[in-house]
Amino acid sequence: xxxxxxxxxxxxxxxxxxxxxxxxxxxxxxxxxxxxxxxxxxxxxxxxxxxxxxxxxxxxxxxxxxxxxxxxxxxxxxxxxxxxxxxxxxxxxxxxxxxxxxxxxxxxxxxxxxxxxxxxxxxxxxxxxxxxxxxxxxxxxxxxxxxxxxxxxxxxxxxxxxxxxxxxxxxxxxxxxxxxxxxxxxxxxxxxxxxxxxxxxxxxxxxxxxxxxxxxxxxxxxxxxxxxxxxxxxxxxxxxxxxxxx
Amino acid sequence: xxxxxxxxxxxxxxxxxxxxxxxxxxxxxxxxxxxxxxxxxxxxxxxxxxxxxxxxxxxxxxxxxxxxxxxxxxxxxxxxxxxxxxxxxxxxxxxxxxxxxxxxxxxxxxxxxxxxxxxxxxxxxxxxxxxxxxxxxxxxxxxxxxxxxxxxxxxxxxxxxxxxxxxxxxxxxxxxxxxxxxxxxxxxxxxxxxxxxxxxxxxxxxxxxxxxxxxxxxxxxxxxxxxxxxxxxxxxxxxxxxxxxxxxxxxxxxxxxxxxxxxxxxxxxxxxxxxxxxxxxxxxxxxxxxxxxxxxxxxxxxxxxxxxxxxxxxxxxxxx
Numbered sequence: 001x002x003x004x005x006x007x008x009x010x011x012x013x014x015x016x017x018x019x020x021x022x023x024x025x026x027x028x029x030x031x032x033x034x035x036x037x038x039x040x041x042x043x044x045x046x047x048x049x050x051x052x053x054x055x056x057x058x059x060x061x062x063x064x065x066x067x068x069x070x071x072x073x074x075x076x077x078x079x080x081x082x083x084x085x086x087x088x089x090x091x092x093x094x095x096x097x098x099x100x101x102x103x104x105x106x107x108x109x110x111x112x113x114x115x116x117x118x119x120x121x122x123x124x125x126x127x128x129x130x131x132x133x134x135x136x137x138x139x140x141x142x143x144x145x146x147x148x149x150x151x152x153x154x155x156x157x158x159x160x161x162x163x164x165x166x167x168x169x170x171x172x173x174x175x176x177x178x179x180x181x182x183x184x185x186x187x188x189x190x191x192x193x194x195x196x197x198x199x200x201x202x203x204x205x206x207x208x209x210x211x212x213x214x215x216x217x218x219x220x221x222x223x224x225x226x227x228x229x230x231x232x233x234x235x236x237x238x239x240x241x242x243x244x245x246x
Numbered sequence: 247x248x249x250x251x252x253x254x255x256x257x258x259x260x261x262x263x264x265x266x267x268x269x270x271x272x273x274x275x276x277x278x279x280x281x282x283x284x285x286x287x288x289x290x291x292x293x294x295x296x297x298x299x300x301x302x303x304x305x306x307x308x309x310x311x312x313x314x315x316x317x318x319x320x321x322x323x324x325x326x327x328x329x330x331x332x333x334x335x336x337x338x339x340x341x342x343x344x345x346x347x348x349x350x351x352x353x354x355x356x357x358x359x360x361x362x363x364x365x366x367x368x369x370x371x372x373x374x375x376x377x378x379x380x381x382x383x384x385x386x387x388x389x390x391x392x393x394x395x396x397x398x399x400x401x402x403x404x405x406x407x408x409x410x411x412x413x414x415x416x417x418x419x420x421x422x423x424x425x426x427x428x429x430x431x432x433x434x435x436x437x438x439x440x441x442x443x444x445x446x447x448x449x450x451x452x453x454x455x456x457x458x459x460x461x462x463x464x465x466x467x468x469x470x471x472x473x474x475x476x477x478x479x480x481x482x483x484x485x486x487x488x489x490x491x492x493x494x495x496x497x498x499x500x501x502x503x504x505x506x507x508x509x510x511x512x513x514x515x516x517x518x519x520x521x522x523x524x525x526x527x528x529x530x531x532x533x534x535x536x537x538x539x540x541x542x543x544x545x546x547x548x549x550x551x552x553x554x555x556x557x558x559x560x561x562x563x564x565x566x
Contacts, residue, residue, distance in 0.1 A: 050441065076443035084441070090434035101431040104424045105443030113424075134434075153443050 003028045003188055004080070004157060009048055009058030010212075011041075018044040020212040021058070026157065031189045033203030033220065035196075037233050041212040042192045043085060046161055049190075050082040051075040062157070076105060081150045082159035085192075087142035089134035089149075096121065096130040098145055102152030116152055124148040124178060140171045147178065157188045164195040176201050196234070200224075208233065264403040272399040278512040279406035280467060285492040285504030286413040287460035292490060293498035294417075294426060295453040296433025298353075301342075301360030302461050303485040304367040305335035309462025310469040310480055311377050314385055317393060319376075324394035328466035332459035338363075339458035343451045352436075361483065368481035382476035385469060394470040402471055409467060410505070413460060417501050429453050433499070461489070495541055497548025506550050514538070 002025035011019045019041040026032050034042050047053040051072040060067045090098050099117035107113050121127045124144045143163050164172050176198050183189055193199045206223040208216040210232040216223050223229055264272050292298050312331030313324040342363045346356050371377050389397045420426040428449045431439040436446050496507025518533040545552045
C-alpha cells in the first residue's frame, strides 16, 4: 500500500519541460532516493508534491487523498513536510524558537511546543545550541536545524532536498546516521541527493531523473550499473570505481 | 522579581506624574503615550509580522470619524462607537489584505498598496459632506465623560496611559502565543513558514485586522482630544509616517520599541521646537529630521535592540 502516489505529473515553465509525466509510489516506511544531474527536475518535483507548485497535469495522492491544489501548509498539516536545498533557518530567532514554530503545527500551546522542540534538538544533536541565533549556525548545524524543524511538525513523510550538500565526509557520515535514526522512528523518507555515498547507504530504492523524465528505477545496486544512468549522471569513472570496489 | 519591581515603580510614578507637571508637559506625555499606543498597534503588523504598512492613517481616521459621526448623528456614545470604528477598520484591512496577500504582494509593493488605499480614503473623506469635507468635522464640547469629553487634561492622560497599557498587554500576550510565533516566522521567511504548516495568508490577515482595529480605537481618542478632524491632517501620508516612525526608531518587533521610540521622538521634537523655533522658519523641523536620520543611521535595528545588546555585553554572566 503506497502512502504517496505520483501519477503522470508534468510541469513546464514556458517552453521548458521541467518535469514530464513522472510517476512513482512511495510505500509507508520506505526510504526512496531521487537522483539525477543538475536541472533534471528533482527540486521541481518536490515543489509539485509539497504544494509549492501546481502540476500542469497528473495527480498526487497522499494517503488516498489528492493533494493537487492544496497549499504547502495544508500538505504539512496532513503529515508530509519538506526541507529546503539551501537551508532556510529563521535567522533572527533562536534555534529553539525555530523548532518551536514547527512544533506548533501539532500543539496549540507554547509550553508543549517547547517540550517537543527540545526533544527534537536532542535527537538532532543541536541541544547545545538551543539559545544560539539562527544566523550564527554553521552549515552542518543549519542542515540539522532544517531536519529538527521539519521533524517537530510530526511528519509521516519527510521530503529531504539535498541535506548532505556542502558537507565534508565526516559530517556526511554523521548526517547519514541521523537520517537513519529518523527513518528508524517510522518516518517515510524521500530524499534528493547528489552525494552518492549517502544515496547508496540510505535508499532502499532509487529513482533517476534526467531532463524531467524518469530514466531508471530500482535498487541502488541496479541503478548504478544501468548504462543510461551512467551516461546521464554518474559517468564512466564512477561505474568502474563502484564495480571495482565490490 | 527585579522586572516586576521596576514595573511597579514606573507605574507609581506614572500615576502621580500628571499632578506634578505643568499643563504643557501633560500634553507632551499624553501625545507620547498615545503615539506609543499607535506604534504598538502598527508593530503587530509591521514589526512582528514584517508587513510594512504606510497606510495606517486610514484605519486611524475610520476610528475617529466613525465614533464622531455616530455620536453627533445617532447619539451613540463614543465609548461604544469606537468599537464600531474598530470593526470597520478591520473590515477595510481585510479587503486590502485580501488583495495584497492573495496576489502575493511583498515588500515595496505591499507598502505601495497600503499607501494607495489610505490616499483613496483621504480623497473620499474630502468629498463626503457627512465628514465635513475640506472644512473638516468639528465636535461640540460638552464636558460629559459618557461622551468621551472631559474637563482638563488629566482624564485624557489616564485614558492615554490606559490605552498604552492595554495595547502593550496585547502585544505581551501575542509574544507568548502561537499567533505571535507564527507572525515572527512569517517575517523571517514566508516560504519556510508555509512548509512548516503555517497558513501564512490567514495569519497575515489576522495580524492586519488586529493592527487596524487597535489603530482605529486610537483614532477615537484623537477625535475627542482634539475635537476637530480634517482629512488632510488625519488621513495624510505624514500621519501614517508619524504612526510607523516611532516603533521603527525604537525597535520594530519588540514590545518596548514603540514606547521608547515615542518618548525619544517626543523629546526630540520638543527639544528642537524649544531651542530652534522662532528663528528661521522650519529650522526646528530640519533639526528634528537631522536627528532622526542620525538615529536611523547609527541604530539601524532601533534603539531598544541596540541598548539590549549593549546591556548583555556589559553583563556577560546573564545571557537571555
